[in-house]
Amino acid sequence: MKKKLTNLTIGLLTMICAGFWPSITIAQYRPAIDIQEWPKGKVVLTSGDTIYGALTYHRTQEIINVQHSDGSISSLSPVNVEYFVAQEMPSGRSHIFRTLRWDMGREYTEFKKPTFFEELNRGPLTLVMRETYIRRDANNSRGLAGNYLYDPSFYNTNSQWMEQVKELYYVLLPDGNVISLRNVRKDLHILFGNRSKEVKSYVRQKKLDYDKPHELVAIVNYFNTLSLATSRAF
Template identity: 45%
Template sequence: MMKSVSKSIIIFIFLLIGFSCISINSQAQRVDIQEWPKGRVVLTSGDTLSGPLTYHRTEDIVRVTSPDGSIQAFAPVNVASFTVSDGRFSQTFKPYMWNRGNDYSDYKAPAFFEQLSDGNYSLVKRETIVRRNMNAGPMYAGYGRYYDPYGYNTMGRYVEQVQELFYLHTPDNNIIALRKPKRDLEDLFGKKSKEMKAFISANKLDYDNARDLVLIVSHYNKIMQ
């Protein structure tokens, strides 16, 4: 009888472990992959495809499901832009030539960026997956901001989160990382620094807030015209 009970307990423990692994793997995939019920891809050839859309961040690949159920995948080099919607909000992504954050390399390749604002200087964003220790303090300082749509914890050791990284697309077609938005943008303002600081102060804008960054960059474009 005792052996039977022990065997049942062991089987139960293995089942729990198995379900935990399935849950972790599923959530890990969800962190790395974004899906939308509605999407529209404009190709460099001029063709347009519409349907449910999946964006694979790590591979920088976008997949669109056609009405007939077929799935087509495209790299940034083949895409002019893609727009997605969840029924409430829409987002637009465009490919830009980028050195993948390697400031010491002249090699650039197209990569997808979310378009937050458009103009002479455009505020754009990428997202990456980071893993941090659950016992450490909040990691909000420095380059990027964090949010946790599908974060998971394994035995209290770590959590996987999405890190937002902000960039400027410049008039000369360069991508500049805003590693410290306040410092980097104030360096850009130059002779317009006094006017920009007055605008930011009057509107109580925060360099660490994505929406406020859109307003800051948009106003800079306006006064530079």
């Protein structure tokens, strides 16, 4: 029995070292930190047309490329796109990105630019997200060189520099306004209004963390449940 366990351990370590782990699905491919590729997707245009194909999303440039079956590529900006859906394979998990008119975080302006946001849920408060990127010197960041190997937000660009994906969260209000969550916990509870105490109680009970994306979505979803229940009561 001991010999079998030893052989199993050696086999697992061999797969890890070789880069294989059968139970893990690659979510999407990033040829660069701000570029994502998915093997399957659809794009709904503002014209009403829908196109299908493999997607490449250039986040910094705000461009989505769609590869057609004949090999041709369409390059589209938020002005042309209502929304697009990127699908992972073989899991089938979908990521929805919507074009929203955004003031770019400038409070005193009427100009709003069409901008892609990833939609994380939907309800009275819709949580949406964009990315920013932090460049770090691996040689001068204590403990970073070891940590980045286990953190999917880190990308090793060369032997000296590492880049990290940082999520920026926003809330889409029912009136179409996009609110920046500069301090996620504080700003959300301002939006929760008189439901804030109930949400805080739920967060404590479930031991949820505002810094973890899936748990943050659960917090906002709980508020939406309370809000919809109140609306139905009237």
